Structures are given as structure tokens and as C-alpha cells.
Amino acid sequence: MQNRRVKLLWLSAIACNGNAHSFLNYPNLEQFLKDFSFVYHPILESLYSLEDIINKQVECDILLIEGAISPEFKKANTPIINLISKYANIAKKVITIGTCATFGGIFKESGYRFTTGLHFEKEKELFLFSSLKDKTISLSGCPIHPEVLVSTLYAIKEDLELHLDRFLRPKEFYAYTIHSGCTRNEYFEYKIDNHQFGRLEGCMFYEHGCQAPFSHGSCNRILWNGVNSKTRNGEPCHGCTEPDFPKQNLFRTKKNMGVPQFLPLGVSKRAYLTLAGVTKAFKIKRLEEDLF
Numbered sequence: 001m002q003n004r005r006v007k008l009l010w011l012s013a014i015a016c017n018g019n020a021h022s023f024l025n026y027p028n029l030e031q032f033l034k035d036f037s038f039v040y041h042p043i044l045e046s047l048y049s050l051e052d053i054i055n056k057q058v059e060c061d062i063l064l065i066e067g068a069i070s071p072e073f074k075k076a077n078t079p080i081i082n083l084i085s086k087y088a089n090i091a092k093k094v095i096t097i098g099t100c101a102t103f104g105g106i107f108k109e110s111g112y113r114f115t116t117g118l119h120f121e122k123e124k125e126l127f128l129f130s131s132l133k134d135k136t137i138s139l140s141g142c143p144i145h146p147e148v149l150v151s152t153l154y155a156i157k158e159d160l161e162l163h164l165d166r167f168l169r170p171k172e173f174y175a176y177t178i179h180s181g182c183t184r185n186e187y188f189e190y191k192i193d194n195h196q197f198g199r200l201e202g203c204m205f206y207e208h209g210c211q212a213p214f215s216h217g218s219c220n221r222i223l224w225n226g227v228n229s230k231t232r233n234g235e236p237c238h239g240c241t242e243p244d245f246p247k248q249n250l251f252r253t254k255k256n257m258g259v260p261q262f263l264p265l266g267v268s269k270r271a272y273l274t275l276a277g278v279t280k281a282f283k284i285k286r287l288e289e290d291l292f
């Protein structure tokens with residue numbers, strides 16, 4: 001696909017279209033549309049209509065699926081799973097865009113029965129589309145970062161190898177925790193809490209439910225709109241890239257006997273308590289003061 005325009009077919013299943021809107025924020029869309037074309041997209045102008053892709057067999061290179069999947073859900077009276085099967089067999093690659101298409105996400109709570117992602121229901125592996133696993137890439141996130149989607153598409157176009165984790169997510173973007181790169185890391189290390197959303201000082205792990213230390217993604221490495229992230233800005237990460245998103249009580253840290261229920265990835269309770277004990281023994285005046 002290196003020397004030609006790549007044909008994309010974007011199917012939306014049970015979705016809020018948040019990923020489509022996030023994609024529209026990609027700053028170099030003009031160049032992107034010289035390298036890729038949409039044979040079908042639910043929002044952007046495209047070569048074919050929904051009726052065309054249902055009634056005809058349209059050529060496409062990459063099938064993009066946005067939204068959760070249920071055998072009950074139809075597009076123009078056609079079950080979404082029939083449409084997925086039809087075009088996934090034609091396409092060379094399939095990408096699940098967002099947490100709903102990957103794990104079921106927020107729409108697991110919708111009225112449709114058996115609502116899941118393409119290959120996973122939360123952490124559980126599914127087998128309905130197992131023959132497609134070898135060609136699938138999962139991009140979780142609510143919504144996905146446009147840079148992550150576009151970089152993945154260019155990697156496919158250029159035939160570059162992507163290293164996938166157990167949920168088929170490219171490690172290039174998902175091997176890190178969201179905590180990595182947050183401007184509040186010093187406050188995390190010295191256990192200084194944030195006491196007001198939006199303030200620049202303090203960390204939101206201990207009181208305000210920040211899930212970044214145990215959530216995978218690049219939000220603090222590839223900034224949103226090129227300038228910021230939720231946690232830098234003073235709002236906790238809700239772990240929207242993870243299979244169990246959304247959890248409940250997103251603005252409060254659940255604790256057992258004063259210890260957060262979920263600890264940073266790979267850190268044992270013993271290691272956590274030892275480090276917390278040491279750092280709390282010291283008062284770092286600079287970190288107690290306002291930045292401005």
C-alpha cells in the first residue's frame with residue numbers, strides 16, 4: 001500500500017461517534033486525505049453511501065470499527081455483525097477504534113443484549129470473529145487520540161511492524177502507563193495530594209481517583225491538541241483505555257485501611273507501604289508551596 005492511496009471503510013456500531021469527532025481534530029487532515037480515502041465514513045464525505053456498502057461489495061484495504069457490537073444491532077436493517085464479516089474478509093487489516101469496539105466499554109450498559117467489543121468482553125476473549133485476530137489491531141481509549149489512529153494507519157500503509165500486547169494494542173502507544181510523563185510525578189513521589197481539581201499542584205492518585213498509574217496509553221507523552229492532558233490540567237485519569245472502563249466513583253480513590261485498592265502496575269502492597277512510609281517522613285517545602 002506504500003505507493004497508493006489506501007482505502008478506508010469506517011463502520012460505526014453502537015457508538016456516540018466520539019472517536020470520529022476526535023479524529024476530526026487531527027491537525028494534518030489535508031495531507032492525510034491525500035494518502036488515504038474513505039470509501040465510507042458516517043460523518044465525512046465519502047465515495048459510497050451506507051446503502052451502497054450494504055447492497056454492493058465495495059473494495060477496501062482497512063476496515064475501521066467504532067462502537068460496541070451486539071447481534072441485535074442493525075444498520076439500515078442489516079445486522080452489524082454481517083457487515084463486519086463481509087468487509088473484514090475483504091480488508092487486509094481491521095482496526096477497532098476506541099474502548100467500546102475493543103472491550104464493549106460504556107455501551108455494555110446499553111439496552112442491546114450481548115454487547116461486547118470485537119474480540120473481547122472486558123478482559124474475556126471472544127471467539128465469534130477469531131479468524132480475524134491475526135489481522136486486527138485494537139486502539140482503546142474513550143476517545144482514541146487522533147495521532148495514535150493516524151500513526152497506526154501510516155504504519156500499516158508503510159508496512160512497518162507493530163508490536164501488539166495481549167489485547168492487540170500497539171505497544172508503541174500502550175506499553176506505557178498514562179502516569180508516565182505527567183507533570184505531577186514529583187508530587188506523586190513525595191505523596192503530596194491535590195486538593196482542588198484544576199490546580200497545578202499535587203497528585204490525584206491518593207484522594208481523587210487518578211487511574212493513570214495502572215492504565216496503559218500515551219496521554220502524557222502524545223499530548224491532546226498538542227498542548228495538554230487531563231492529569232496535567234488537574235483532572236484525574238479515568239482509565240478509559242482499560243478493559244474494565246468505566247469503573248464507578250471516578251473522582252474518588254477507593255481504599256482499604258488507608259491503602260489504595262488499585263496500586264501502580266507491578267507494585268506490591270509491601271513495596272508501596274514501605275515507600276509511602278519513607279516519603280511521608282520528609283516534608284519538602286518547595287512541593288508544599290503554590291507554583292505561582
Ligand code: SF4
Pocket residue numbers: 178179180182183184185186188202203204205210211212213231232236237
Ligand atoms: S495526577 Fe495521576 S498521572 Fe499525574 S502523577 Fe498523579 S497519579 Fe500520576
Ligand code: SF4
Pocket residue numbers: 141142143178215217219229230231236237238239240241
Ligand atoms: S487521561 Fe486517562 S481518561 Fe483521559 S483520555 Fe487518557 S486514558 Fe482516557
